[in-house]
Amino acid sequence: MYRRRPWARPTLTRRIVMALLVAFVLVWSVFLGIEFVKARDVRHNDQELRDFSASMMSSISGLTTANEARAVANTTSIILNDYYDSIDVPGAVLLQLDARSGERLFLSPEAEGVRLKGMNGQIGNAVMHGLRYRVYRGESERWILTVAMPMPAPFWLLTSVGSDLVKDLLIAFPLVLLPIWIAVARGLRPLHLLSKRIAARGPDELSPLDLNASYADLLPLGQAINQLLAKLRRRIEREHNFVHDAAHELRTPLAVISVQAHALAAAPDETQRRVAEQRLDHAIARASHLIAQLLEMAQADGSTARSASKVDVAELARQELALAAPAAMARQLDLELDAPDTLPHTLDVPAFQAILQNLLRNAVHYTQEGGRIVVSLARNGSGLQLAVADNGPGIATAEQELIFERFYRGSGGHDTPGSGLGLAIVKQAVARLAGNVRLSGGLDGRGCTFSVELPT
CATH class of the missing domain: 1.10.287 (Helix Hairpins)
Known part of the structure; x- marks a missing residue:
C-alpha cells in the first residue's frame, strides 16, 4: 500500500502558500488584461500623441531660427528613441519638422527618407517599414510638426507588460508571504499545543480540556472536543x-x-x-x-440502521402476531390487527421486528387475562406509524419517564416474568431507524398505547 512521505503530505501552511501564489497569478492576469486593453485603446494612444505633439510644439513655437528648432527636434528624437530602444519597443517615434515655406528642417534618421504626411490637427494611419503608425500634424506661426508613433503588435504588448508585472509581483510576493507565514505559524501553535496535551493524556482520562484559547476561532474546537x-x-x-x-x-x-x-x-x-x-x-x-x-x-444499540429493504410491512406484522398468538391465547387475550392488506415500505427489517416483538411481548405479559390488544399499522405521510395498545393496568405517570431505561421494571411488574429490557430494546431500535416512540393512553380508558413513528 502506497504511503505518502512526511514531506509530501499536504499541510495548511503549504496550502496557504499555494493559495497566495494562485492569488498573485490572478492579480497578474487581471492587471495584464487591464494594461493590454489600455495599450490597445486607440483613443488613449491618440490622446498621448496629441499631448506629446502639443508639448513639443509649445517648445519650438517661440523659437525664431531654423537651427534652434532643428536642434530641439533632433534632441527630442534622440532622447525619445533611446528610451524606446531601452525598453525594446519595435519601431521608433518619427519626427518631421518643416518651415511654413515648405522647407524640411528635420526628419528622424529612423524614417530613412520617408516623408510624413498628415492634416493639421488630425490623426491618421500610415504604414512604414512594415509597421503601423498613428500620425499627427500640428502647425504654428513658423513651424509645421508631424509626429508618427508606432502601434506595437499585440504579442509584444503581452510579453512586455507581462514581464514588467512579473518583476513587480516577484518583489511583492515575499513581502506579502512573510507576514502571512508568521501569522499562520503563530495561529497554528495553539493547535499543536492542544494536540500535545491530548496525546499526553492516559487512555482512561476523559475529563474536560482546560482550554484557555487566546483566539476566538479555537473556542468552538475546544467546546466540540469537550x-x-x-x-x-x-x-x-x-x-x-x-x-x-x-x-x-x-x-x-x-x-x-x-x-x-x-x-x-x-x-x-x-x-x-x-x-x-x-x-x-x-x-x-x-x-x-x-x-x-x-x-x-x-444489536439494537447502534448509531445507524443496517441495510434497508422494501417489504410488505402488513404481512410482516401478521407473521409477528401469529408468533405471539399462542401466548395470547394461553392468557385468553383478544389479539387484533388493524392494518391494510398490503403496506410496502423500505426499512431495516430486523430492527422493525425487534420493535414489534418486544411491544407485543410486553402487552401479552402485563395485560390481565381476558384483556384486549390492538396492533395498528398505517402510512403517515411518507413514513410509517405503528401502535400497540392494550386495556391492561397501564403505567403510573411517575414511572412513564423511566420505562425505557435498561432493567427498569415498574412497581406493578415484579410478579410478572421479565428482565426489564424490552422497552429499552424498543427505544434503541427506534433510534436506529431515526424514528421516535411515545406513550399515551390505552383502550377503553385503560392501559397504554406505544406509538412508533418511522420516517421514509
Whole structure:
C-alpha cells in the first residue's frame, strides 16, 4: 500500500502558500488584461500623441531660427528613441519638422527618407517599414510638426507588460508571504499545543480540556472536543452500568439453577424431583431469555440502521402476531390487527421486528387475562406509524419517564416474568431507524398505547 512521505503530505501552511501564489497569478492576469486593453485603446494612444505633439510644439513655437528648432527636434528624437530602444519597443517615434515655406528642417534618421504626411490637427494611419503608425500634424506661426508613433503588435504588448508585472509581483510576493507565514505559524501553535496535551493524556482520562484559547476561532474546537469527551464519559458509564446490571440480573437465575440442581440431585422421592426439575427448567428459561435480550440489546444499540429493504410491512406484522398468538391465547387475550392488506415500505427489517416483538411481548405479559390488544399499522405521510395498545393496568405517570431505561421494571411488574429490557430494546431500535416512540393512553380508558413513528 502506497504511503505518502512526511514531506509530501499536504499541510495548511503549504496550502496557504499555494493559495497566495494562485492569488498573485490572478492579480497578474487581471492587471495584464487591464494594461493590454489600455495599450490597445486607440483613443488613449491618440490622446498621448496629441499631448506629446502639443508639448513639443509649445517648445519650438517661440523659437525664431531654423537651427534652434532643428536642434530641439533632433534632441527630442534622440532622447525619445533611446528610451524606446531601452525598453525594446519595435519601431521608433518619427519626427518631421518643416518651415511654413515648405522647407524640411528635420526628419528622424529612423524614417530613412520617408516623408510624413498628415492634416493639421488630425490623426491618421500610415504604414512604414512594415509597421503601423498613428500620425499627427500640428502647425504654428513658423513651424509645421508631424509626429508618427508606432502601434506595437499585440504579442509584444503581452510579453512586455507581462514581464514588467512579473518583476513587480516577484518583489511583492515575499513581502506579502512573510507576514502571512508568521501569522499562520503563530495561529497554528495553539493547535499543536492542544494536540500535545491530548496525546499526553492516559487512555482512561476523559475529563474536560482546560482550554484557555487566546483566539476566538479555537473556542468552538475546544467546546466540540469537550462535548465529545462528555459523550464518551456518558457512554462508558452507561456500559459499566449495563454490565453491572446484567451481572446482577443473571446472578439470580444462575443461583436458582445451582440450588435446584443440588435439590434435584438430592431429591429423596419422585415428587420432589419433579418439582426441582420444573424450577430448574424455569430458571434456565429465564436465564436464556435474559441472555437473548442482552444480545438483542447489543444489536439494537447502534448509531445507524443496517441495510434497508422494501417489504410488505402488513404481512410482516401478521407473521409477528401469529408468533405471539399462542401466548395470547394461553392468557385468553383478544389479539387484533388493524392494518391494510398490503403496506410496502423500505426499512431495516430486523430492527422493525425487534420493535414489534418486544411491544407485543410486553402487552401479552402485563395485560390481565381476558384483556384486549390492538396492533395498528398505517402510512403517515411518507413514513410509517405503528401502535400497540392494550386495556391492561397501564403505567403510573411517575414511572412513564423511566420505562425505557435498561432493567427498569415498574412497581406493578415484579410478579410478572421479565428482565426489564424490552422497552429499552424498543427505544434503541427506534433510534436506529431515526424514528421516535411515545406513550399515551390505552383502550377503553385503560392501559397504554406505544406509538412508533418511522420516517421514509
